[in-house]
Amino acid sequence: MSSKQVLTLDISGRPYAWLDPHEAVTHYAKGRVAWELGERLTTFHGGHNHRGLRSRIDVAPIIAIAGSHVMASQVWAPLALSDRDNTLLFRRDRSTCGYCGQQFPHRLLTRDHILARSRGGQDTWTNCVTACRECNHAKGAKLVEDFRPLIFVPYVPCRYEHFLLSGRNILADQHDYLAAKLPRHSRSREH
């Protein structure tokens, strides 16, 4: 079973979902794929028709769905930062501690609340930063100004970065499509 995913766009090119190939192929079968980009991701073979020809559908890594404009603008909203899963937070910060600036494997990283939860700090993109255990422990419930300056400013990922952060096994075509749309501050950093 392939773990590749299809980046699904609305008709204007805005991403709104990662789909498994078997989900994407139903859009092809129903004639809803308006355009596609990238080298073929996979091929599905169907049954034989009355002339003995076997149906075949090639699935591209990026597809735009016809008539999806309204749907996509309703479905997508900036992704809330889960308070249980740090994966997206660590990816946004490139596995880098916001206080000492060193990179660590995910298991050695923690979520730091810039304004501590005990002071009313929330689990939001702009109040959370990746921190190594040591820095997080040293900071405790201190205010940032009583500890150390942050080495980068936490931000809410834009729609395109959200899809870069949440995709798994992103293909080069998909990465290039999304990265090209990032604001400059995110694009200059490596993904």
Ligand SMILES: [Zn+2]
């Ligand atoms: Zn640190």
